[in-house]
Amino acid sequence: MTIWGAALTLLVSTYTGQASVPGVAVAITKDNQVVAVQGFGHDSAGAPITEHSKMAIASVSKSFTALAVRQLADAGRIDLDRPVFDSRVTPRQLLAHTSGISDRTLPEKSLPQPSSPAEAVERAREVLRTAVPDGRYRYTNTNYHLAARLVELASGEEFNSYLKKHVFEPLGMTETVAISVTPRDLPADYRRGHGYAYGFSVALPEPERFVGGSDGVITTAADMGKWLAAQKKLAPADGTGWAADAQGRLRHNGIWFTSTAGQLLTPSGYGIAVMSNSGFTLGHEGTYELENAIADTLDGKPAEISSYRLPIDLVLAGLTVLSLVLGVRALRRPRKRHRAWQVLRLVPLGVLLALPTLLGMLYGGGRDITFYQLMHYSLPLVVWLGVSSVVNIGVAVSRWR
Known part of the structure:
Protein backbone atom coordinates (compact mmCIF):
# COMPACT_ATOMS: atom_id res chain seq x y z
CA MET A 1 0.00 0.00 0.00
CA SER A 306 10.82 27.55 2.43
CA SER A 307 14.57 27.73 2.91
CA TYR A 308 16.80 30.65 3.88
CA ARG A 309 20.00 28.73 3.30
CA LEU A 310 21.03 30.35 0.01
CA PRO A 311 19.87 33.89 0.88
CA ILE A 312 21.88 33.82 4.11
CA ASP A 313 25.01 32.66 2.29
CA LEU A 314 24.54 35.29 -0.41
CA VAL A 315 24.25 38.01 2.24
CA LEU A 316 27.44 36.73 3.87
CA ALA A 317 29.16 36.68 0.47
CA GLY A 318 28.09 40.29 -0.08
CA LEU A 319 29.42 41.29 3.35
CA THR A 320 32.71 39.57 2.53
CA VAL A 321 33.08 41.53 -0.71
CA LEU A 322 32.05 44.76 1.03
CA SER A 323 34.61 44.22 3.81
CA LEU A 324 37.32 43.63 1.22
CA VAL A 325 36.41 46.72 -0.82
CA LEU A 326 36.19 48.99 2.22
CA GLY A 327 39.46 47.63 3.56
CA VAL A 328 41.34 48.24 0.33
CA ARG A 329 39.84 51.70 0.15
CA ALA A 330 40.97 52.45 3.70
CA LEU A 331 44.49 51.25 2.94
CA ARG A 332 44.74 53.70 0.06
CA ARG A 333 43.74 56.69 2.18
CA PRO A 334 46.32 58.94 3.90
CA ARG A 335 47.25 57.91 7.41
CA LYS A 336 45.29 59.47 10.25
CA ARG A 337 46.09 59.98 13.90
CA HIS A 338 44.01 58.71 16.84
CA ARG A 339 45.85 55.43 17.01
CA ALA A 340 43.76 54.22 19.91
CA TRP A 341 40.70 54.00 17.67
CA GLN A 342 42.53 51.45 15.52
CA VAL A 343 42.12 48.93 18.34
CA LEU A 344 38.46 48.70 17.33
CA ARG A 345 39.61 47.09 14.11
CA LEU A 346 40.47 44.01 16.13
CA VAL A 347 36.78 43.42 16.86
CA PRO A 348 36.19 41.13 13.82
CA LEU A 349 39.16 38.98 14.89
CA GLY A 350 37.83 38.80 18.43
CA VAL A 351 34.40 37.75 17.18
CA LEU A 352 35.96 35.12 14.90
CA LEU A 353 38.01 33.60 17.73
CA ALA A 354 35.05 33.63 20.09
CA LEU A 355 32.51 32.45 17.51
CA PRO A 356 32.28 28.78 18.59
CA THR A 357 31.55 29.89 22.14
CA LEU A 358 29.19 32.67 21.10
CA LEU A 359 27.13 30.41 18.85
CA GLY A 360 26.95 27.77 21.53
CA MET A 361 25.81 30.24 24.19
CA LEU A 362 23.51 32.47 22.17
CA TYR A 363 22.13 30.14 19.54
CA GLY A 364 22.70 26.54 20.59
CA GLY A 365 21.49 26.76 24.18
CA GLY A 366 24.98 26.17 25.51
CA ARG A 367 25.98 23.45 23.03
CA ASP A 368 29.63 22.76 22.30
CA ILE A 369 31.20 23.09 18.83
CA THR A 370 34.82 23.14 17.66
CA PHE A 371 36.20 25.66 15.18
CA TYR A 372 36.62 22.91 12.59
CA GLN A 373 32.98 21.90 13.02
CA LEU A 374 32.00 25.56 12.83
CA MET A 375 33.44 25.70 9.31
CA HIS A 376 31.10 22.84 8.39
CA TYR A 377 28.20 24.75 9.93
CA SER A 378 28.82 28.03 8.08
CA LEU A 379 31.94 28.42 5.96
CA PRO A 380 30.62 31.75 4.55
CA LEU A 381 30.35 33.18 8.07
CA VAL A 382 33.91 32.12 8.88
CA VAL A 383 35.18 33.48 5.55
CA TRP A 384 33.50 36.86 6.11
CA LEU A 385 34.93 37.26 9.60
CA GLY A 386 38.33 35.98 8.42
CA VAL A 387 38.52 38.43 5.50
CA SER A 388 37.28 41.28 7.69
CA SER A 389 39.87 40.42 10.35
CA VAL A 390 42.79 40.36 7.91
CA VAL A 391 41.74 43.60 6.19
CA ASN A 392 41.14 45.45 9.44
CA ILE A 393 44.44 44.31 10.95
CA GLY A 394 46.19 45.52 7.81
CA VAL A 395 44.55 48.95 8.06
CA ALA A 396 45.28 49.19 11.79
CA VAL A 397 48.96 48.37 11.30
CA SER A 398 49.33 50.82 8.41
CA ARG A 399 47.82 53.66 10.46
CA TRP A 400 49.62 52.86 13.70
CA ARG A 401 53.08 53.49 12.26
Whole structure:
Protein backbone atom coordinates (compact mmCIF):
# COMPACT_ATOMS: atom_id res chain seq x y z
CA MET A 1 0.00 0.00 0.00
CA THR A 2 1.27 3.49 -0.75
CA ILE A 3 -0.15 6.95 -0.19
CA TRP A 4 2.57 8.68 -2.14
CA GLY A 5 1.18 11.23 -4.57
CA ALA A 6 1.85 14.45 -6.41
CA ALA A 7 1.43 16.67 -3.35
CA LEU A 8 4.08 14.84 -1.33
CA THR A 9 6.41 14.60 -4.31
CA LEU A 10 6.10 18.35 -4.81
CA LEU A 11 6.88 19.01 -1.15
CA VAL A 12 10.07 16.97 -1.19
CA SER A 13 11.14 18.34 -4.57
CA THR A 14 10.59 21.90 -3.35
CA TYR A 15 12.57 21.15 -0.19
CA THR A 16 15.52 19.60 -2.00
CA GLY A 17 15.55 22.38 -4.58
CA GLN A 18 15.30 25.36 -2.25
CA ALA A 19 17.69 23.97 0.35
CA SER A 20 20.12 22.43 -2.19
CA VAL A 21 19.83 19.00 -0.58
CA PRO A 22 21.26 16.29 -2.87
CA GLY A 23 19.27 13.38 -1.48
CA VAL A 24 16.31 12.61 0.80
CA ALA A 25 14.64 9.39 1.93
CA VAL A 26 11.19 9.31 3.53
CA ALA A 27 9.19 6.64 5.36
CA ILE A 28 5.51 7.06 6.30
CA THR A 29 3.38 4.80 8.47
CA LYS A 30 -0.27 4.83 9.51
CA ASP A 31 -0.85 3.24 12.90
CA ASN A 32 1.15 -0.01 12.66
CA GLN A 33 1.35 -0.21 8.86
CA VAL A 34 4.09 1.06 6.53
CA VAL A 35 2.26 3.00 3.81
CA ALA A 36 5.13 4.65 1.90
CA VAL A 37 8.90 4.58 1.54
CA GLN A 38 10.54 6.72 -1.09
CA GLY A 39 13.95 8.02 -2.09
CA PHE A 40 14.72 11.26 -3.93
CA GLY A 41 17.86 12.68 -5.48
CA HIS A 42 21.28 11.07 -5.33
CA ASP A 43 24.09 10.13 -2.99
CA SER A 44 27.67 11.43 -3.03
CA ALA A 45 28.63 8.79 -5.60
CA GLY A 46 25.86 9.90 -7.96
CA ALA A 47 23.65 6.85 -7.37
CA PRO A 48 19.91 7.36 -6.82
CA ILE A 49 18.70 7.47 -3.23
CA THR A 50 16.34 4.55 -2.63
CA GLU A 51 14.50 3.14 0.36
CA HIS A 52 17.56 0.93 0.93
CA SER A 53 20.23 3.67 0.90
CA LYS A 54 22.22 3.74 4.15
CA MET A 55 21.82 7.12 5.83
CA ALA A 56 22.64 8.62 9.22
CA ILE A 57 19.79 9.51 11.56
CA ALA A 58 22.07 11.35 14.00
CA SER A 59 20.33 12.15 17.32
CA VAL A 60 17.17 10.30 16.29
CA SER A 61 19.37 7.44 17.56
CA LYS A 62 18.60 8.58 21.12
CA SER A 63 15.12 7.07 20.91
CA PHE A 64 16.74 3.67 20.25
CA THR A 65 19.03 4.08 23.26
CA ALA A 66 16.07 5.08 25.41
CA LEU A 67 14.22 1.95 24.30
CA ALA A 68 17.21 -0.23 25.25
CA VAL A 69 17.30 1.30 28.74
CA ARG A 70 13.55 0.84 29.16
CA GLN A 71 13.79 -2.81 28.07
CA LEU A 72 16.35 -3.47 30.80
CA ALA A 73 14.33 -1.49 33.31
CA ASP A 74 11.25 -3.58 32.50
CA ALA A 75 13.38 -6.69 33.05
CA GLY A 76 14.40 -5.42 36.47
CA ARG A 77 18.05 -4.95 35.52
CA ILE A 78 18.07 -1.14 35.62
CA ASP A 79 16.39 0.96 38.30
CA LEU A 80 15.44 4.18 36.54
CA ASP A 81 15.40 6.13 39.80
CA ARG A 82 18.54 4.83 41.47
CA PRO A 83 21.67 7.02 41.09
CA VAL A 84 24.43 5.56 38.94
CA PHE A 85 28.20 5.97 38.43
CA ASP A 86 28.75 7.10 42.06
CA SER A 87 26.76 10.26 41.41
CA ARG A 88 23.38 11.76 42.24
CA VAL A 89 22.24 11.20 38.65
CA THR A 90 19.61 8.58 37.81
CA PRO A 91 19.02 6.82 34.48
CA ARG A 92 15.67 8.60 34.16
CA GLN A 93 17.44 11.96 34.45
CA LEU A 94 20.01 10.97 31.82
CA LEU A 95 17.27 10.05 29.35
CA ALA A 96 15.34 13.25 30.07
CA HIS A 97 18.44 15.52 29.89
CA THR A 98 17.83 16.69 33.47
CA SER A 99 21.02 15.21 34.92
CA GLY A 100 22.68 18.56 35.64
CA ILE A 101 25.33 17.75 33.02
CA SER A 102 25.57 20.06 30.02
CA ASP A 103 27.97 20.97 27.23
CA ARG A 104 29.10 23.83 29.46
CA THR A 105 30.14 21.52 32.27
CA LEU A 106 31.54 18.92 29.85
CA PRO A 107 32.23 20.25 26.32
CA GLU A 108 31.76 16.89 24.65
CA LYS A 109 32.89 17.88 21.16
CA SER A 110 35.92 19.97 22.14
CA LEU A 111 37.42 17.46 24.54
CA PRO A 112 39.40 14.41 23.35
CA GLN A 113 36.91 11.89 22.03
CA PRO A 114 36.35 8.54 23.77
CA SER A 115 36.08 5.40 21.67
CA SER A 116 33.61 3.45 23.81
CA PRO A 117 30.85 4.08 26.35
CA ALA A 118 33.23 2.95 29.11
CA GLU A 119 35.73 5.62 28.10
CA ALA A 120 32.88 8.15 27.93
CA VAL A 121 32.07 7.41 31.59
CA GLU A 122 35.72 7.87 32.58
CA ARG A 123 35.81 11.20 30.73
CA ALA A 124 32.73 12.31 32.66
CA ARG A 125 33.79 11.09 36.11
CA GLU A 126 34.55 14.50 37.62
CA VAL A 127 31.43 16.09 36.13
CA LEU A 128 29.31 13.20 37.39
CA ARG A 129 30.75 13.63 40.88
CA THR A 130 29.67 17.27 41.03
CA ALA A 131 26.48 17.13 38.92
CA VAL A 132 23.36 18.34 40.72
CA PRO A 133 20.13 17.24 39.01
CA ASP A 134 17.77 20.19 39.40
CA GLY A 135 15.04 19.27 36.94
CA ARG A 136 16.27 21.76 34.36
CA TYR A 137 16.43 20.54 30.74
CA ARG A 138 19.98 20.72 29.34
CA TYR A 139 20.46 18.80 26.10
CA THR A 140 23.84 17.11 25.73
CA ASN A 141 25.06 13.97 23.98
CA THR A 142 26.96 13.02 27.14
CA ASN A 143 23.74 11.91 28.83
CA TYR A 144 23.20 9.26 26.16
CA HIS A 145 26.86 8.22 26.07
CA LEU A 146 26.39 7.38 29.75
CA ALA A 147 23.05 5.68 29.06
CA ALA A 148 24.80 3.43 26.53
CA ARG A 149 27.22 2.35 29.25
CA LEU A 150 24.30 1.55 31.55
CA VAL A 151 22.98 -0.80 28.87
CA GLU A 152 26.35 -2.53 28.71
CA LEU A 153 26.65 -2.93 32.48
CA ALA A 154 23.08 -4.19 32.88
CA SER A 155 23.11 -6.57 29.91
CA GLY A 156 26.72 -7.74 29.83
CA GLU A 157 26.74 -6.98 26.10
CA GLU A 158 28.55 -4.35 24.06
CA PHE A 159 26.09 -1.53 23.38
CA ASN A 160 25.98 -1.71 19.58
CA SER A 161 25.62 -5.50 19.76
CA TYR A 162 22.77 -5.12 22.24
CA LEU A 163 20.88 -2.85 19.85
CA LYS A 164 21.41 -5.31 17.00
CA LYS A 165 20.20 -8.33 18.99
CA HIS A 166 17.41 -6.81 21.06
CA VAL A 167 16.11 -3.89 18.97
CA PHE A 168 17.04 -4.08 15.29
CA GLU A 169 16.65 -7.82 14.69
CA PRO A 170 13.30 -8.23 16.54
CA LEU A 171 11.88 -5.40 14.42
CA GLY A 172 13.26 -6.85 11.20
CA MET A 173 15.62 -3.89 10.72
CA THR A 174 18.21 -5.94 8.86
CA GLU A 175 19.78 -2.93 7.11
CA THR A 176 20.48 -1.02 10.33
CA VAL A 177 23.70 -0.82 12.34
CA ALA A 178 24.96 1.26 15.26
CA ILE A 179 28.49 2.68 15.34
CA SER A 180 30.72 4.26 17.98
CA VAL A 181 33.06 6.69 16.18
CA THR A 182 32.69 8.72 12.98
CA PRO A 183 33.90 8.38 10.32
CA ARG A 184 35.94 5.33 11.41
CA ASP A 185 33.07 2.92 11.98
CA LEU A 186 30.76 3.85 9.11
CA PRO A 187 29.72 0.81 7.04
CA ALA A 188 31.37 0.27 3.67
CA ASP A 189 28.13 0.89 1.78
CA TYR A 190 27.47 4.21 3.52
CA ARG A 191 28.00 7.17 1.21
CA ARG A 192 29.35 10.45 2.53
CA GLY A 193 26.99 13.26 3.34
CA HIS A 194 27.47 16.82 2.19
CA GLY A 195 28.56 20.20 3.41
CA TYR A 196 27.11 23.34 1.90
CA ALA A 197 28.32 26.85 1.05
CA TYR A 198 27.25 29.57 -1.41
CA GLY A 199 24.68 27.35 -3.11
CA PHE A 200 27.01 24.36 -3.62
CA SER A 201 26.90 20.96 -1.89
CA VAL A 202 30.19 19.14 -1.48
CA ALA A 203 30.67 15.56 -0.28
CA LEU A 204 32.62 15.60 3.00
CA PRO A 205 33.57 13.10 5.69
CA GLU A 206 31.78 13.58 8.98
CA PRO A 207 34.20 15.10 11.54
CA GLU A 208 35.65 12.61 13.99
CA ARG A 209 33.29 12.23 16.95
CA PHE A 210 32.17 9.66 19.49
CA VAL A 211 28.52 8.89 18.72
CA GLY A 212 27.83 5.74 20.74
CA GLY A 213 24.37 5.92 22.29
CA SER A 214 23.81 9.52 21.21
CA ASP A 215 23.79 9.64 17.41
CA GLY A 216 25.36 6.53 15.95
CA VAL A 217 22.52 4.66 14.20
CA ILE A 218 22.87 4.19 10.42
CA THR A 219 19.72 2.94 8.73
CA THR A 220 17.45 3.10 5.69
CA ALA A 221 13.98 4.43 4.95
CA ALA A 222 12.74 0.85 4.66
CA ASP A 223 13.95 0.05 8.17
CA MET A 224 12.71 3.34 9.62
CA GLY A 225 9.27 2.39 8.33
CA LYS A 226 9.47 -0.77 10.45
CA TRP A 227 10.62 1.26 13.45
CA LEU A 228 7.77 3.76 13.14
CA ALA A 229 5.21 1.01 12.61
CA ALA A 230 6.20 -0.47 15.98
CA GLN A 231 5.85 2.79 17.92
CA LYS A 232 2.21 2.22 18.84
CA LYS A 233 3.60 -0.36 21.27
CA LEU A 234 7.08 1.09 21.89
CA ALA A 235 6.70 4.88 22.20
CA PRO A 236 6.99 5.77 25.88
CA ALA A 237 4.13 7.50 27.68
CA ASP A 238 6.59 9.95 29.27
CA GLY A 239 8.15 10.87 25.92
CA THR A 240 11.59 9.62 26.94
CA GLY A 241 13.76 9.58 23.84
CA TRP A 242 11.08 11.66 22.11
CA ALA A 243 9.66 15.13 22.78
CA ALA A 244 6.18 16.59 22.33
CA ASP A 245 5.85 19.74 20.22
CA ALA A 246 3.20 22.47 20.34
CA GLN A 247 0.87 20.42 18.09
CA GLY A 248 1.03 17.40 20.36
CA ARG A 249 3.30 15.50 17.99
CA LEU A 250 6.01 13.24 19.40
CA ARG A 251 9.31 13.79 17.61
CA HIS A 252 13.08 13.81 17.69
CA ASN A 253 15.41 15.46 15.24
CA GLY A 254 19.00 14.63 14.41
CA ILE A 255 21.87 16.68 13.03
CA TRP A 256 25.29 15.70 11.83
CA PHE A 257 27.59 18.14 10.08
CA THR A 258 27.03 16.17 6.86
CA SER A 259 23.54 14.70 7.37
CA THR A 260 20.22 15.54 8.99
CA ALA A 261 17.18 13.50 9.97
CA GLY A 262 13.97 13.52 11.96
CA GLN A 263 11.08 11.35 13.08
CA LEU A 264 7.54 12.40 13.92
CA LEU A 265 4.40 10.74 15.31
CA THR A 266 1.13 12.61 14.81
CA PRO A 267 -2.02 12.43 16.97
CA SER A 268 -3.85 11.24 13.85
CA GLY A 269 -1.73 8.07 13.77
CA TYR A 270 0.87 8.89 11.12
CA GLY A 271 4.56 8.22 11.58
CA ILE A 272 7.06 10.11 9.45
CA ALA A 273 10.82 9.66 9.13
CA VAL A 274 12.96 11.89 6.95
CA MET A 275 16.68 11.48 6.26
CA SER A 276 18.83 13.80 4.16
CA ASN A 277 22.47 13.63 3.10
CA SER A 278 23.05 17.35 3.65
CA GLY A 279 24.40 18.64 6.93
CA PHE A 280 23.40 21.08 9.63
CA THR A 281 24.19 24.60 8.42
CA LEU A 282 23.19 28.21 9.04
CA GLY A 283 19.68 28.51 7.58
CA HIS A 284 19.24 24.73 7.44
CA GLU A 285 18.71 23.35 10.92
CA GLY A 286 17.54 19.93 9.80
CA THR A 287 14.53 18.19 8.28
CA TYR A 288 12.06 19.67 10.79
CA GLU A 289 10.20 21.79 8.24
CA LEU A 290 9.81 18.94 5.76
CA GLU A 291 8.49 16.63 8.48
CA ASN A 292 5.89 19.23 9.43
CA ALA A 293 4.89 19.82 5.82
CA ILE A 294 4.40 16.11 5.18
CA ALA A 295 2.39 15.76 8.40
CA ASP A 296 0.17 18.71 7.48
CA THR A 297 -0.42 17.32 4.00
CA LEU A 298 -1.37 13.91 5.37
CA ASP A 299 -3.79 15.57 7.80
CA GLY A 300 -5.36 17.59 4.98
CA LYS A 301 -3.88 20.92 6.08
CA PRO A 302 -2.08 23.45 3.87
CA ALA A 303 1.68 23.00 3.89
CA GLU A 304 4.51 25.27 2.87
CA ILE A 305 8.24 24.78 2.37
CA SER A 306 10.82 27.55 2.43
CA SER A 307 14.57 27.73 2.91
CA TYR A 308 16.80 30.65 3.88
CA ARG A 309 20.00 28.73 3.30
CA LEU A 310 21.03 30.35 0.01
CA PRO A 311 19.87 33.89 0.88
CA ILE A 312 21.88 33.82 4.11
CA ASP A 313 25.01 32.66 2.29
CA LEU A 314 24.54 35.29 -0.41
CA VAL A 315 24.25 38.01 2.24
CA LEU A 316 27.44 36.73 3.87
CA ALA A 317 29.16 36.68 0.47
CA GLY A 318 28.09 40.29 -0.08
CA LEU A 319 29.42 41.29 3.35
CA THR A 320 32.71 39.57 2.53
CA VAL A 321 33.08 41.53 -0.71
CA LEU A 322 32.05 44.76 1.03
CA SER A 323 34.61 44.22 3.81
CA LEU A 324 37.32 43.63 1.22
CA VAL A 325 36.41 46.72 -0.82
CA LEU A 326 36.19 48.99 2.22
CA GLY A 327 39.46 47.63 3.56
CA VAL A 328 41.34 48.24 0.33
CA ARG A 329 39.84 51.70 0.15
CA ALA A 330 40.97 52.45 3.70
CA LEU A 331 44.49 51.25 2.94
CA ARG A 332 44.74 53.70 0.06
CA ARG A 333 43.74 56.69 2.18
CA PRO A 334 46.32 58.94 3.90
CA ARG A 335 47.25 57.91 7.41
CA LYS A 336 45.29 59.47 10.25
CA ARG A 337 46.09 59.98 13.90
CA HIS A 338 44.01 58.71 16.84
CA ARG A 339 45.85 55.43 17.01
CA ALA A 340 43.76 54.22 19.91
CA TRP A 341 40.70 54.00 17.67
CA GLN A 342 42.53 51.45 15.52
CA VAL A 343 42.12 48.93 18.34
CA LEU A 344 38.46 48.70 17.33
CA ARG A 345 39.61 47.09 14.11
CA LEU A 346 40.47 44.01 16.13
CA VAL A 347 36.78 43.42 16.86
CA PRO A 348 36.19 41.13 13.82
CA LEU A 349 39.16 38.98 14.89
CA GLY A 350 37.83 38.80 18.43
CA VAL A 351 34.40 37.75 17.18
CA LEU A 352 35.96 35.12 14.90
CA LEU A 353 38.01 33.60 17.73
CA ALA A 354 35.05 33.63 20.09
CA LEU A 355 32.51 32.45 17.51
CA PRO A 356 32.28 28.78 18.59
CA THR A 357 31.55 29.89 22.14
CA LEU A 358 29.19 32.67 21.10
CA LEU A 359 27.13 30.41 18.85
CA GLY A 360 26.95 27.77 21.53
CA MET A 361 25.81 30.24 24.19
CA LEU A 362 23.51 32.47 22.17
CA TYR A 363 22.13 30.14 19.54
CA GLY A 364 22.70 26.54 20.59
CA GLY A 365 21.49 26.76 24.18
CA GLY A 366 24.98 26.17 25.51
CA ARG A 367 25.98 23.45 23.03
CA ASP A 368 29.63 22.76 22.30
CA ILE A 369 31.20 23.09 18.83
CA THR A 370 34.82 23.14 17.66
CA PHE A 371 36.20 25.66 15.18
CA TYR A 372 36.62 22.91 12.59
CA GLN A 373 32.98 21.90 13.02
CA LEU A 374 32.00 25.56 12.83
CA MET A 375 33.44 25.70 9.31
CA HIS A 376 31.10 22.84 8.39
CA TYR A 377 28.20 24.75 9.93
CA SER A 378 28.82 28.03 8.08
CA LEU A 379 31.94 28.42 5.96
CA PRO A 380 30.62 31.75 4.55
CA LEU A 381 30.35 33.18 8.07
CA VAL A 382 33.91 32.12 8.88
CA VAL A 383 35.18 33.48 5.55
CA TRP A 384 33.50 36.86 6.11
CA LEU A 385 34.93 37.26 9.60
CA GLY A 386 38.33 35.98 8.42
CA VAL A 387 38.52 38.43 5.50
CA SER A 388 37.28 41.28 7.69
CA SER A 389 39.87 40.42 10.35
CA VAL A 390 42.79 40.36 7.91
CA VAL A 391 41.74 43.60 6.19
CA ASN A 392 41.14 45.45 9.44
CA ILE A 393 44.44 44.31 10.95
CA GLY A 394 46.19 45.52 7.81
CA VAL A 395 44.55 48.95 8.06
CA ALA A 396 45.28 49.19 11.79
CA VAL A 397 48.96 48.37 11.30
CA SER A 398 49.33 50.82 8.41
CA ARG A 399 47.82 53.66 10.46
CA TRP A 400 49.62 52.86 13.70
CA ARG A 401 53.08 53.49 12.26
